[in-house]
Amino acid sequence: xxxxxxxxxxxxxxxxxxxxxxxxxxxxxxxxxxxxxxxxxxxxxxxxxxxxxxxxxxxxxxxxxxxxxxxxxxxxxxxxxxxxxxxxxxxxxxxxxxxxxxxxxxxxxxxxxxxxx
Amino acid sequence: xxxxxxxxxxxxxxxxxxxxxxxxxxxxxxxxxxxxxxxxxxxxxxxxxxxxxxxxxxxxxxxxxxxxxxxxxxxxxxxxxxxxxxxxxxxxxxxxxxxxxxxxxxxxxxxxxxxxxxxxxxxxxxxxxxxxxxxxxxxxxxxxxxxxxxxxxxxxxxxxxxxxxxxxxxxxxxxxxxxxxxxxxxxxxxxxxxxxxxxxxxxxxxxxxxxxxxxxxxxxxxxxxxxxxxx
Numbered sequence: 001x002x003x004x005x006x007x008x009x010x011x012x013x014x015x016x017x018x019x020x021x022x023x024x025x026x027x028x029x030x031x032x033x034x035x036x037x038x039x040x041x042x043x044x045x046x047x048x049x050x051x052x053x054x055x056x057x058x059x060x061x062x063x064x065x066x067x068x069x070x071x072x073x074x075x076x077x078x079x080x081x082x083x084x085x086x087x088x089x090x091x092x093x094x095x096x097x098x099x100x101x102x103x104x105x106x107x108x109x110x111x112x113x114x115x116x117x
Numbered sequence: 118x119x120x121x122x123x124x125x126x127x128x129x130x131x132x133x134x135x136x137x138x139x140x141x142x143x144x145x146x147x148x149x150x151x152x153x154x155x156x157x158x159x160x161x162x163x164x165x166x167x168x169x170x171x172x173x174x175x176x177x178x179x180x181x182x183x184x185x186x187x188x189x190x191x192x193x194x195x196x197x198x199x200x201x202x203x204x205x206x207x208x209x210x211x212x213x214x215x216x217x218x219x220x221x222x223x224x225x226x227x228x229x230x231x232x233x234x235x236x237x238x239x240x241x242x243x244x245x246x247x248x249x250x251x252x253x254x255x256x257x258x259x260x261x262x263x264x265x266x267x268x269x270x271x272x273x274x275x276x277x278x279x280x281x282x283x284x285x286x287x288x289x290x291x292x293x294x295x296x297x298x299x300x301x302x303x304x305x306x307x308x309x310x311x312x313x314x315x316x317x318x319x320x321x322x323x324x325x326x327x328x329x330x331x332x333x334x335x336x337x338x339x340x341x342x343x344x345x346x347x348x
Contacts (some may be wrong), residue, residue: 030171
């Protein structure tokens with residue numbers, strides 16, 4: 001298919017999005033990520049029954065925490081797609097990349113860079 | 118077990134925003150079971166506070182830990198070095214643990230990180246229901262094992278009241294009438310004659326009406342040597 005998507009998106013593979021805990025999402029931001037999205041299977045299609053539904057709730061909670069801490073709720077998102085939707089995957093990557101570029105760098109990364117300078 | 122829920126993050130940030138070195142002290146007991154104050158919740162709160170301090174450009178050091186139980190001084194003693202090193206402590210144990218930590222480390226500022234609610238059961242994942250009000254004089258033997266103190270909104274000993282409607286309490290359609298449940302179970306057990314005799318008023322001095330309570334179990338206390346029996 002030779003689909004193109006932004007090369008700076010770092011992919012962390014997990015067996016199921018149900019494995020992604022709230023503090024994993026927060027730790028990514030602590031380490032300077034500008035944005036994080038969780039790509040789970042389509043709702044109703046989870047091999048482990050409810051993994052992607054748990055993930056959605058954790059992403060929602062992460063949004064609340066990121067809003068309260070001044071990082072911004074739009075820097076984290078949940079998407080659902082199947083393994084056969086390569087075109088959609090590339091589309092999501094481009095869409096999320098565009099969103100984060102519009103938001104600018106994460107205040108956490110900027111603070112880290114300022115401290116290191 | 119004791120049931121608690123995490124306080125809103127904004128409230129906790131407001132408590133600690135002017136401190137730099139924070140210790141988050143969780144408890145491996147009840148609050149771990151209800152997912153309000155265990156290690157996982159301590160890590161999430163720690164991460165959230167680091168994000169807050171970092172974006173606000175404030176120097177900070179946030180440490181997370183838990184102890185087996187914050188309602189025992191032997192376990193609280195394990196926190197000594199970490200508490201001394203902190204400017205402020207956020208305890209995410211129940212109200213008992215928070216207070217005992219405060220008593221143990223009297224010169225340290227301690228903030229609550231959870232709201233403690235009641236003694237209850239795990240009805241389902243994320244659903245906790247009150248079952249015991251700790252009245253100090255259990256009446257379950259005469260109420261079919263269903264507590265009228267914890268489960269009747271009026272704590273009536275001779276219910277149900279006129280507010281019982283189709284098995285629901287007048288306070289909410291989602292709240293079962295405790296006395297309706299008691300009646301149904303007594304009927305099932307063939308013990309409806311329980312209703313022929315009114316129950317005498319309860320001695321509420323064993324409950325909160327008697328002020329803060331202390332239990333002294335002499336059988337559990339350390340034995341003192343008796344005079345003249347040392348040899």
